[in-house]
Amino acid sequence: MTVILLCLLVILTLLSRFGIVFKAITTTLIILAYAFWYISDMFTGNGVTDAVFYHLLNSAQGTSLDDVVDKVAVAAVFIVIMLATVAAALYIKFKKRHFTGSRWTNVAWAGVLIATACMPFSRNIYLAIKETFLTPGNGYAVSSQYHKLNGELPKKYNFVFIYAESLEHTFRALDGKNYLPGLDAIANHYLDFTNIQQPLNMGFGWTMGGIVNTQCGIPLVMSQGNAGSNVSHFLSGANCIATWLTQQGYQTEFIRGSQKEFAGGDKFLSQHGWQAQHDKAWFEAHSLATPEQISGWGVHDDAMLDHAWNEYQRLSQAGKPFLLSFLTVDTHPPAGTYIPECDNHIEKSSEYPMLTAVACSDYMLSRFINKITQSEGFDNTIVVLVSDHLMMANGATSLLAKDEAARRNNFIVIKKDLHGTKNSTQGTLLDVWPTVLDLAGLPDKTLGFGKSLLDNTPGQFINDYVKGHARDYLAYASELWNYPSVRDPMVQKENSIQIGSQRYKLPLYSFVNENGRFKSLWFDSFAKTMARQIKPEDTFFYANLCQNMSINRPGICAYVVSPSEVKQLHITTAGIVDQKRVKQKSSLYQSGLLGISVGEDVYDYSGATLPEVFLPLPPGINFFAAKPHPTIMYSYASCALPRLPEEEMNAFLQQKNEAMIFSSNDSIACGDRSTLNQLARLLNIEALHKLQPRQQIVGLYTPEKTDYVIGAPNQHLDAFVDMTKPQLITLCRAFFDCP
Structure with missing residues (x-):
């Protein structure tokens, strides 16, 4: 239309x-x-x-x-x-x-x-x-809608909670075909929620988000969505299901085929009530998966489900109530993974490999669930299956996109006394556990911003989201991180910084509100991010090891930067040992500033940005113009190509009358040092002779003078260029802290 x-x-x-x-x-x-x-x-x-x-x-x-x-x-x-x-x-x-x-x-x-x-x-x-x-969001406006779990379960059901990777409800009727016949048959016999939407704003739509959405009843709000591994306390202010169940005497165990550390998942689970975690490393250590059953995404679902079944039997026989949860992996985009276990059991799709993986996952999961329903322990067990999020871009996206507005997440509850019920109440993953606890007989039917869907009325969150008023919920959810303040005690802990009671990896930076409290957390791409996001009225905090900023000083160099001054903090294992104020405006507030971030993560981390322009930087050495806007003029992948064409590059440099920006990315040095020696001669930088693998450089070249900064080996490097002059601005210059 x-x-x-x-x-x-x-x-x-x-x-x-x-x-x-x-x-x-x-x-x-x-x-x-x-x-x-x-x-x-x-x-x-x-x-x-x-x-x-x-x-x-x-x-x-x-x-x-x-x-x-x-x-x-x-x-x-x-x-x-x-x-x-x-x-x-x-x-x-x-x-x-x-x-x-x-x-x-x-x-x-x-x-x-x-x-x-x-x-x-x-x-x-x-x-x-x-x-x-x-919409900036006002967390206080919705604070009364946030609910912690109260009361006690009248009957201690065992819970088996399944996160089916990307296995959305839409696959049950996709382009006229049902790719989830096994799960669909189970849903038709028990309780099937058919209207579980995925909000299109921050906090939903990826695995870690889906786990937090369900277990805590809140959106997962992070500036860098999978950066949870960089913090010591993951959502320390949130009240989540596993903690409450452990207080009820439950055993809790989470199984996943991927590495538990990814996105800080291990911290979230261990800090929110999960007593045991079995991940890829655990499977390998206990020889529970053959090499053929492990891929880049993790342990395949056949090995993982076999282990989950054994754990279900073990926990059932132990006699204590338990929560057993697991996350599948074989339907991860872009193409999914097909396993031989499904041979002769499903119809394969020659055109869409992902749909073959989906059908295989359906067979494996429905077989697992049917084994539970036929087991002796099913009388006292509630099984829940949800898709952690809608499927991201994949080979079958064209089919999924035919009716985008109709896409929904799966939410199926399998319990002995349920009989073929469809519930079309509008909801989100926030409402999953409140609904399950309602089915378990708990009088209190709320968790976080979620509510039970059994009363057939949508919750306030989804109502406000539909009206475009969900920003307040995001603001409240961000406060549950218990962000520190620049006024809190700061101390160096090895290569990290502890602020108050929380510990963070370095570098760390955040915008700061009028009360000195952090508003968000970032851990990389400082120059690239700040060149686009900083506003004239902003105050921000930055901290890094001094040695990584080309400052010959032990410990951490930290700065509280406002439009009128820069407060410099020197932090060691003894705390803040020195501080002073520089009553000058940092050059980071001026317009026309190009931010350059380079490092080994070529695509996710690196790049050069103006507020309206982004320039990706290929691996190797790159030259780009300073005016009128950044455009790569010459690029050489020194680790992939033969000897540097010195005459060609020299001719290129000599014909340019204006200043040229240059930067490494990933690595210039890769064993053969001839390229480095040639660059050292061309750019007149003696230090290039000693550049190490994955040691970064950013500079400004003219035939008369070369200005540059070299980072520490195996560390990311951030620098800025004032495009109006042009002039190189290193971090120590921006913070008035150069030796």
Whole structure:
């Protein structure tokens, strides 16, 4: 429907000369908005989400050419359409060509414009922008809606809680076919929730988010979504299900095929009531999976489910109530993993490997659940299956996207006294555990911002989200991290910093509110992030090991930076041993500042940014212009190519009269030092002779002078360039702390 409206909009734009330039510009902007939504949807599978803005603002999100070629092709088609529309409008206007000239043509154009603006893609973009940028959020406004678990279970049911990776409800009726027949049959015999939505704002939509959504009843709000491993206390202010159940005398065990440390999952689970964690390393240590049963994503589901079944039997025989949970892995995008266990049991899809993996997961999970329902312990067991999030972009995205608004998460409850019930109450993953506890007989049917769906009324969170008022919930959820204050005690703990009671990896930076409390936490890409996000009125905190900032001083160098001054803190194992104020405005507040972040994580970490421009940096050595905007002029992958073409590069440098920015990325040095020696001569930098593998350099070159900064080996490096002068700004210069 949207495509039809856009075609009508273009046709009606060109049918009348009256206001044709205005109409063409407006139509082009509408097409541009739809193109932005469409290409975003190709990446996310869910239109424009906070993840889109996160990667636009913070990360290159490295993908291979094969991953992006179809998106580039689609973008090219949209560009051609927009240029053709504008060109045709200008031709008609100046050549005085027209088809009808009827005033009703413009009335029809306005009507189609309004209809197009009311389409779901427009609303999606509006809500995503509003939630991400325009609404600061007031946590206090929804504080009364946050509920901790109270009371005691009247009957100590055992719980088996299954997180089915990306296995959304939509697969049960995708393009006229049911790819989850086993789970669908189980759902039809027990309790099936068919309207579990995934909000398109921050806090939902990835595995760690889904785990926190269900167990704590809150969105997971982090500036860098999988950075939980960098903090010592994961959501220390949250009240979550496993902690409450351990207080009820439960044994708790979580099984996953991947590494438990990823995204800080081990910290979250251990700090929120989980007594045992079995992950990939545990499987390997106990020889529970063959090499063929382990892939890059982790232990395959056949080995993991065999172990889960053994643990279910062991815990059932132990006589104590238990919560056993596990997370599958074989349906992880982009293509999923097929295992031989499914041979002769499912129909394979030759066109969509992911759908084969989905069907295989259905067979494995339904077989596992049926074994429980046929076991002696089922009388006292509640089994829950949820998809941790909707499936991200994969080979079958084109099928899933046919009815994007209808996509839902799976939520199935298997309990002996339930008999084939469908519940279509609007809900989210926040409502899962309140509903399960309601089924278990607990009078208190709320957890966090979630509520039981058994009363057939949506909760306040989903009602507010639909109205575009979910930002307050995100603000409250962010407060549950118990962020520290710049006024708290600070002390060095090995290569990390402890602020108050919390310990963080370095580097660490955060914007700071008027009371000195951190508003968010970041751990990498400082220059790249700050060049885009800092505002003239912001105050921020930055801390790193002094040696990683080219400052010859032991300990940690930390700074509280405001528009009027920089407060310098020197922190050691004894605490803050020295501090002083510099009453000058940091150069990081000026406009026209290019932020450059380089390191071994070429795609996720590295890049150069202005507020409106992002420049990815390939591995090796890169040269790019300082004016008028950053564009790579010369790039050499020194670790992948033969000897540096010295004459060619020298000719390139000599023909440039303006200053050139240069930077490494990943590594320049890779054993053969001839390239380093050549660069040292060309750039007149003696230190390049001694550059180590994965030791980074950023600099500003002119034929008369070269200014540069070299980072510590195996460490990321951040620097800025004032594009108006140009001038290199190292971190110590930005903080007035150079030796």
